[in-house]
Amino acid sequence: SSFCSFGRTAAPRVPRTPRGTRGVSSLCGAMTGAPRSFADVLVPQKRHPLLEHEEESEEEGEEEDVDEYSRGAPRLPWGISKKVIREAPVALWEEGRPKSGDKVSIHFVAKLQDGTQVGSSRDSGKPFDFVIDQLPREVVVGIEVAAVTMRRTEIAEFKVAPRFAYDDFGSPPLIPPGATMLFEVEMLGWVTQTDLFGDGCAVKSVETPGVGESKPERGQEVVLTLKCTDRKGNILEDHEHLEHVVGDPIFGPLSRIVVAALMSMVEGERCSVALTREAVPSDRRFIKAKLELELERVFESRDVSLLQDKSLIKKVLRKGEGDVVPEGSRVKLLVESATDGMEALYGFTGPKTLQFPVGDGEVCDALEFAAMTMRVGERSTLTCSPAAPQCMELELGLVALKAPKVVLTIELESVDVGSAGGATASQLPSETLASARTRKDIAAGLYKRERYALALHTYTKLVQLLGDRAKLQDEHSEEARTLKMPCELNRAACLLKLGDFASARVSCDEVLATHADNVKALFRRASASFGLSDFGAAMQDLTRVLGLDPSNAEARSLAKQVREAQRSYAKASRETAARMIACEDSPNSALADEALKDEGAQPVTLASRLLLQLAALSACLPVERCMRLFRRRAVMPPP
Numbered sequence: 001s002s003f004c005s006f007g008r009t010a011a012p013r014v015p016r017t018p019r020g021t022r023g024v025s026s027l028c029g030a031m032t033g034a035p036r037s038f039a040d041v042l043v044p045q046k047r048h049p050l051l052e053h054e055e056e057s058e059e060e061g062e063e064e065d066v067d068e069y070s071r072g073a074p075r076l077p078w079g080i081s082k083k084v085i086r087e088a089p090v091a092l093w094e095e096g097r098p099k100s101g102d103k104v105s106i107h108f109v110a111k112l113q114d115g116t117q118v119g120s121s122r123d124s125g126k127p128f129d130f131v132i133d134q135l136p137r138e139v140v141v142g143i144e145v146a147a148v149t150m151r152r153t154e155i156a157e158f159k160v161a162p163r164f165a166y167d168d169f170g171s172p173p174l175i176p177p178g179a180t181m182l183f184e185v186e187m188l189g190w191v192t193q194t195d196l197f198g199d200g201c202a203v204k205s206v207e208t209p210g211v212g213e214s215k216p217e218r219g220q221e222v223v224l225t226l227k228c229t230d231r232k233g234n235i236l237e238d239h240e241h242l243e244h245v246v247g248d249p250i251f252g253p254l255s256r257i258v259v260a261a262l263m264s265m266v267e268g269e270r271c272s273v274a275l276t277r278e279a280v281p282s283d284r285r286f287i288k289a290k291l292e293l294e295l296e297r298v299f300e301s302r303d304v305s306l307l308q309d310k311s312l313i314k315k316v317l318r319k320g321e322g323d324v325v326p327e328g329s330r331v332k333l334l335v336e337s338a339t340d341g342m343e344a345l346y347g348f349t350g351p352k353t354l355q356f357p358v359g360d361g362e363v364c365d366a367l368e369f370a371a372m373t374m375r376v377g378e379r380s381t382l383t384c385s386p387a388a389p390q391c392m393e394l395e396l397g398l399v400a401l402k403a404p405k406v407v408l409t410i411e412l413e414s415v416d417v418g419s420a421g422g423a424t425a426s427q428l429p430s431e432t433l434a435s436a437r438t439r440k441d442i443a444a445g446l447y448k449r450e451r452y453a454l455a456l457h458t459y460t461k462l463v464q465l466l467g468d469r470a471k472l473q474d475e476h477s478e479e480a481r482t483l484k485m486p487c488e489l490n491r492a493a494c495l496l497k498l499g500d501f502a503s504a505r506v507s508c509d510e511v512l513a514t515h516a517d518n519v520k521a522l523f524r525r526a527s528a529s530f531g532l533s534d535f536g537a538a539m540q541d542l543t544r545v546l547g548l549d550p551s552n553a554e555a556r557s558l559a560k561q562v563r564e565a566q567r568s569y570a571k572a573s574r575e576t577a578a579r580m581i582a583c584e585d586s587p588n589s590a591l592a593d594e595a596l597k598d599e600g601a602q603p604v605t606l607a608s609r610l611l612l613q614l615a616a617l618s619a620c621l622p623v624e625r626c627m628r629l630f631r632r633r634a635v636m637p638p639p
Helices: 002-007 049-058 066-070 090-095 141-147 252-262 365-371 429-448 452-470 477-498 501-512 519-531 535-548 553-581 589-596 606-618 623-634
Strands: 080-086 103-112 117-120 128-131 155-160 181-191 193-195 202-208 221-229 235-245 270-275 290-298 300-303 312-318 330-339 352-357 379-384 406-416
Touching (some): 080 141, 141 155, 141 181, 181 202, 202 252, 221 252, 252 270, 252 290, 365 379, 365 406, 477 501, 477 519, 519 553
Antiparallel strands (some): 103 128, 155 181, 202 270, 221 235, 221 290, 312 379, 330 406
8 A cells, every 4th residue: 555655646736835935935936836847847946045045954964966967967956855875887877867758667665754664666576667757647756857867777865855745735644744755766777668659659669779879761771670460469560671761651551650660760779669549540450569670770871973963872781981082092992793773784894893093084973973972891882873974984894874774882992092182171282272283184184075073073172172272361362262263164164064054153153253354254154044044144144245255156156046045935925925815716816916916015024024914814804804904014114
């Protein structure tokens, strides 16, 4: 009976104002009223000056365990003090402490302040289990607060004020009203629990902790073992060492639960998920079923393509050591296999080890960009889609590729960092500029060989490095700014070749901000605007180019293309407006055609300015009235 009176109390009574604080509750509201949750009382509360003397007298002779707080223990609230009887071994400190939602197992001995024992779990020989912060509460608040400050095997005594125990009412006949309790608690262990959906239908319990902190995301590849049994022990699902893409609905009604569980796990973790009736309401077999999961492996997948268009996906099979390969370093890269995803590619001459300086373009783009992100000893697969031309490598026999994608298995054997010729910020200013000139010449050669992606990567690195160098305002800053401008212009040229017109226009803006009459920057910005169908901006830049250089044949040719595109766009816009205002079968179609042939209308901006307005009007107004509005607005000058 004493055990039940301590552990399994009835519905929690509302705590009254603690003894010793009568008359000052308005001055220190934090000391009165019931705590909303045990997490609330763990927050250190500010003492009021009027209570300083009283609190010191109540806690006289008790010393605060400063070392415990410095090691990360939650700070106890006023009204609960802790005395460590047996410290946990240092080897167990990495396990941490239990947290909200965990199911803990303890032994306890409950005493009054005079030493009278009123309850003990040791008398029954069975540990006492409860879930921290579960509502309705299974134990008094003081025990929950005490549990989250303890490590496994630790024994401590807690002095708990009435407001965190049985309050002014007590628990007669064993516990008198307003009693201060002494609890000796031994932390036996806990099970980390997580409510996957917040409704109690699927509660995950960690059985074996994993390693690391990274968790798989939706779309990431993993290797898992899964087993689901019903309440009678019959196997419903069983998969061992399964390669799976997180989010793939291959487990039927369990897929939603498997995804949520996997996204909360780390590599090496084993867990079980207890299912209720509401977890899978469409299938009664899963009522009170148990789902067991082991996350054996999480593959790190990364898009290593320059434009981040998922054309080059690297999946790490074995992690390497050290830093990533510096640009210009000479590497040894083993290409083990080349397949189309299923079968080996015809003509592949591997396995073969390639030796090349990273970033110089001696091998195909796929291997260049993969090597830039690898570490020594790393083994990965590289999926290239489309395969040509980024996977075409003569030394591997990959010349005429017809497969839509190529999967290469590669391993970085060694890196010669001493041979690195890349420019870095750690070099002396003169060395940085000399290396930058060398890398600029290499990038120019890549551009001439139509290796635009690799050239763009080199120019981007140079622009960043020289920009930082130019901000230092020293004797080399002016030379760095001078060298940066052609790199930015060439970067824009690479972006135009790769079809990234928006980024090309940004690069041209950087140059024109300091060199407003640079002909190359104006022409390339006009080309980018033309690619974005911004014909007005393109003509404006081309007009400036022809004003500065009237004999520029490229500018004249582009201006002709822009004017033709303007006419084609205006014609298409007029036809679209006509179809929206009056269909061909309408008796008013002739009226629409007559309005569109109005010579006073503005051909370029007519449809773009009135299209949405006329579409809305034609839905609720007669066609004749729409035509009158059309004529009246069409002859107005552009705003």
